[in-house]
Amino acid sequence: MTDVSVIVSFYNKFDYLKLVLAGFEIQSNKKFELIIADDGSEEKVVKEIESFASDYPFRIKHIWQEDNGFRKNKILNQAILVSESEYLIFIDGDCVPHSHFVEGHIEYKSSGIALTGRRVNLSQRITNILTPQKIKDRFLEKNFHLLIEDGLFGNSFDVEKGLYFRNKFLRDWFNKKPRGLLGCNFSLHKKDILAINGFDERYEAPSIGEDSDVQFRLELNGVKIKSLNHIAVQYHLYHKLQERPQKNLTLFENVKKDKTFFTSFGIQKP
Numbered sequence: 001m002t003d004v005s006v007i008v009s010f011y012n013k014f015d016y017l018k019l020v021l022a023g024f025e026i027q028s029n030k031k032f033e034l035i036i037a038d039d040g041s042e043e044k045v046v047k048e049i050e051s052f053a054s055d056y057p058f059r060i061k062h063i064w065q066e067d068n069g070f071r072k073n074k075i076l077n078q079a080i081l082v083s084e085s086e087y088l089i090f091i092d093g094d095c096v097p098h099s100h101f102v103e104g105h106i107e108y109k110s111s112g113i114a115l116t117g118r119r120v121n122l123s124q125r126i127t128n129i130l131t132p133q134k135i136k137d138r139f140l141e142k143n144f145h146l147l148i149e150d151g152l153f154g155n156s157f158d159v160e161k162g163l164y165f166r167n168k169f170l171r172d173w174f175n176k177k178p179r180g181l182l183g184c185n186f187s188l189h190k191k192d193i194l195a196i197n198g199f200d201e202r203y204e205a206p207s208i209g210e211d212s213d214v215q216f217r218l219e220l221n222g223v224k225i226k227s228l229n230h231i232a233v234q235y236h237l238y239h240k241l242q243e244r245p246q247k248n249l250t251l252f253e254n255v256k257k258d259k260t261f262f263t264s265f266g267i268q269k270p
Helices: 014-025 043-055 072-082 101-107 124-128 132-136 144-153 168-174 190-194 212-220 246-258
Strands: 004-010 032-038 059-064 087-092 095-097 113-116 118-121 185-189 224-227 233-236
Touching: 004 014, 004 072, 004 101, 014 032, 014 043, 014 095, 014 132, 032 043, 032 072, 043 059, 059 072, 072 190, 087 095, 087 101, 087 190, 101 233, 124 144, 185 190, 190 212, 212 224, 212 246
Parallel strands: 004 032, 004 087, 032 059, 113 224, 118 233
Antiparallel strands: 087 185, 095 233, 113 185
16 A cells, blocks of 8 residues: 555646646655546546656556536545545645655644645746646756745746755644634645545535545544644646635635535535
């Protein structure tokens, strides 16, 4: 059994996926399987994934569902079921991991704790110059000054979250206060997410459903959220912001009123 199952949510952007996978090639801890949770990519993309999946030093599983709108939570639940590890890391297919990303999540894992890191939001300019080889050469880690410059004079933001600390004092200092769970950068024991019946599949639009809702129900069931700021670092590739519809907010308000950690709209259906 592998140390961890990394679950990557994905839809169609094959060029971004190659950058993300390049980031996983250089992980300091390579004892993981990687599951591509594909929310309905078109046939040519599926064929491309299947053609290169064996080229990587870690095992890749590709699971796919028909494209029927935004159903990220549904495919994430399927990924949980096919995962072979008892510990899960969730990341999005447009987020390149720092080379110590997996190591950071595994180092701090604990039963009853969900870990959450942070991400740098890269500008279109920085994103456009990246290649899989540059990622494998640790371009983003070695050229942090370029990110600072682009944060000051360009369009990258949250650049300070790209600082990686090895020092225990600095790690503890910057993680004293809790932070909200980030759906593209969190991990937990499989039993803890199974206990709340996984992701609520009624959320059929981005935001809230894959993080705020999950955090709320995990905490209702006694799971604590621990921050891995400056430990589990990732770099979010540029894209236009997706619409955040009111229906997600309304659904979440109802979930909070019900105060039920186990969703009836998750992995197990009534």
